[in-house]
Amino acid sequence: MPKEITTLVTFFGATGDLAKRKLYPSVYNLYKKGFLKDHFGIIGTSRADLTTQEFQDFVRDSIKEFMKEDAPIDFLRHFDYQKADITKADDYAKLKALIEKLDTEFALKGNRIFYMSVAPRFFGTVAKSLKSEGLLSENGEFNRLMIEKPFGTDYATAEQLNNELSHAFNENQIYRIDHYLGKEMVQNIAALRFGNPLLAKAWNREYIDNIQVTLSETLGVEDRAGYYDTAGALRDMIQNHTMQIVGWLAMDEPASWTDQDIRAAKNAAFNSLKIYTPDEVAENFVRGQYGPDAANTQNGYLNEKDVPADSQNNTYVAGKLAFASDRWKDVPFYIRTGKRLAAKTTRIDIVFKQGFNLFTNAAPLEKNVLSIIVDPEGRIEYTMVAKDTTAEFKTRPITLNWTVSAEDKAQTPEPYERMIHDTMDGNGSNFADWNGVAVAWKFVDAIQSAWDATQQEFPNYVSGSMGPKAADELLARDGHRWIYEG
Numbered sequence: 001m002p003k004e005i006t007t008l009v010t011f012f013g014a015t016g017d018l019a020k021r022k023l024y025p026s027v028y029n030l031y032k033k034g035f036l037k038d039h040f041g042i043i044g045t046s047r048a049d050l051t052t053q054e055f056q057d058f059v060r061d062s063i064k065e066f067m068k069e070d071a072p073i074d075f076l077r078h079f080d081y082q083k084a085d086i087t088k089a090d091d092y093a094k095l096k097a098l099i100e101k102l103d104t105e106f107a108l109k110g111n112r113i114f115y116m117s118v119a120p121r122f123f124g125t126v127a128k129s130l131k132s133e134g135l136l137s138e139n140g141e142f143n144r145l146m147i148e149k150p151f152g153t154d155y156a157t158a159e160q161l162n163n164e165l166s167h168a169f170n171e172n173q174i175y176r177i178d179h180y181l182g183k184e185m186v187q188n189i190a191a192l193r194f195g196n197p198l199l200a201k202a203w204n205r206e207y208i209d210n211i212q213v214t215l216s217e218t219l220g221v222e223d224r225a226g227y228y229d230t231a232g233a234l235r236d237m238i239q240n241h242t243m244q245i246v247g248w249l250a251m252d253e254p255a256s257w258t259d260q261d262i263r264a265a266k267n268a269a270f271n272s273l274k275i276y277t278p279d280e281v282a283e284n285f286v287r288g289q290y291g292p293d294a295a296n297t298q299n300g301y302l303n304e305k306d307v308p309a310d311s312q313n314n315t316y317v318a319g320k321l322a323f324a325s326d327r328w329k330d331v332p333f334y335i336r337t338g339k340r341l342a343a344k345t346t347r348i349d350i351v352f353k354q355g356f357n358l359f360t361n362a363a364p365l366e367k368n369v370l371s372i373i374v375d376p377e378g379r380i381e382y383t384m385v386a387k388d389t390t391a392e393f394k395t396r397p398i399t400l401n402w403t404v405s406a407e408d409k410a411q412t413p414e415p416y417e418r419m420i421h422d423t424m425d426g427n428g429s430n431f432a433d434w435n436g437v438a439v440a441w442k443f444v445d446a447i448q449s450a451w452d453a454t455q456q457e458f459p460n461y462v463s464g465s466m467g468p469k470a471a472d473e474l475l476a477r478d479g480h481r482w483i484y485e486g
């Protein structure tokens with residue numbers, strides 16, 4: 001039986017794209033599954049002049065459009081709306097009154113969640129105003145803040161934002177969203193690592209040769225050049241999603257399955273990450289920018305809408321991470337991400353050390369590889385050495401394979417549903433915490449500043465390929481190769 005949750009959620013940015021596409025469908029799923037029943041209230045707010053009825057229509061339409069379902073009135077009656085400009089302190093009083101009204105109407109016990117689905121420049125203002133204008137409950141079980149991405153644009157801005165949030169919320173009340181942490185197969189990393197004695201014992205430098213994390217996309221910059229040309233793949237995909245995946249891979253076993261212990265274990269790993277000098281950046285990181293495809297039917301990045309003709313922005317990043325911990329000393333973590341690559345995939349390849357070849361008649365043994373495929377379909381593959389079934393004693397690699405079935409998929413929550421549920425439930429283990437975010441920014445800032453100081457010849461990869469040659473050479477220098485070739 002699902003545990004019913006009693007809470008009020010206030011969505012700032014209630015008329016925005018994210019709210020419409022992801023947030024209301026997620027809340028509806030939680031209602032259908034019985035997590036939300038009688039004691040929940042949802043407030044939407046933005047500057048739009050909407051009545052409560054019009055807002056409920058907006059929510060119903062979004063569910064119709066994105067879930068192809070008719071939300072019942074019993075669900076919609078929990079939604080209310082307040083027009084407010086989040087930059088105006090006086091407008092928070094109206095919100096406060098509505099929060100208190102719903103708190104009584106649905107018996108919400110003063111439990112409050114505030115979801116900031118607004119432009120990042122508003123995050124600090126909203127958080128501070130929630131406190132200064134008295135919107136936090138004093139008698140409830142919780143006040144929690146859900147914060148969208150990006151969390152800063154470098155370490156300095158992230159630290160400033162974090163300080164602003166800290167005026168009103170302490171660390172365990174802040175839920176920093178990283179939707180990759182809500183993906184089923186990312187959450188599966190821990191089950192695989194810690195639930196299987198063989199893997200648990202082998203998850204270290206003694207048995208693992210290298211680890212590869214690939215987040216590749218086929219789409220280009222689309223119409224997001226205004227944001228993307230200032231962010232690049234490094235800040236858009238490495239600082240957050242890639243580093244958070246790396247956190248699950250690199251951590252030691254947590255002392256217990258609580259968010260505090262999970263975060264502590266991840267932070268110990270993050271804190272042992274080597275931050276590179278400019279020379280080390282040149283040695284360990286590769287940047288790329290896409291050109292047209294081989295048939296010249298797609299624009300290169302420099303010819304995309306709103307991209308400056310001389311942009312030095314990176315649309316591809318590959319690099320090698322080094323951890324100083326006992327577990328990972330000298331084990332390279334290769335990471336890569338890019339736009340306009342050969343395939344849309346998110347995957348993790350764990351390459352084990354070569355087995356001892358006692359079979360004198362056999363070719364050199366293939367390395368075992370455990371692949372965790374996150375997108376586009378959940379899959380686990382384990383490539384290992386076996387006999388080749390002929391009369392001779394020769395070995396060959398075989399692959400064991402498990403794919404998430406359609407039935408499994410149907411019951412798997414979408415990342416946003418999971419993140420909203422976990423926040424309601426007070427479980428912060430699948431959110432980014434400040435220490436991890438701070439380390440990731442320091443790491444990425446060091447790379448960005450080294451790149452800012454040198455010009456690179458762009459474009460340096462063809463759309464539809466797997467990125468610049470230099471990314472292959474990066475691994476080849478260590479005697480390795482990318483397991484996934486597109």
Ligand SMILES: NC(=O)C1=CN([C@@H]2O[C@H](COP(=O)(O)OP(=O)(O)OC[C@H]3O[C@@H](n4cnc5c(N)ncnc54)[C@H](OP(=O)(O)O)[C@@H]3O)[C@@H](O)[C@H]2O)C=CC1
Nearest residue numbers: 013014015016017018046047048085086117118120148149
């Ligand atoms: N859209 C997406 O797919 C994703 C978005 N995000 C993040 O989610 C957040 C929201 O993005 P998105 O929904 O796309 O943005 P939109 O621009 O679509 O929506 C912004 C919302 O903020 C409201 N708003 C703007 N200014 C004010 C103001 N002064 N006072 C009150 N409300 C205001 C807008 O309503 P109005 O103008 O009527 O006031 C609108 O409801 C961002 O942080 C973004 O980075 C993250 C991942 C994916």
Ligand SMILES: O=C1O[C@H](COP(=O)(O)O)[C@@H](O)[C@H](O)[C@H]1O
Nearest residue numbers: 179180217219236237241346375
């Ligand atoms: O956060 C982002 O992620 C998307 C890719 O997300 P996915 O779940 O579709 O893999 C990326 O396209 C976008 O640039 C970035 O901002």
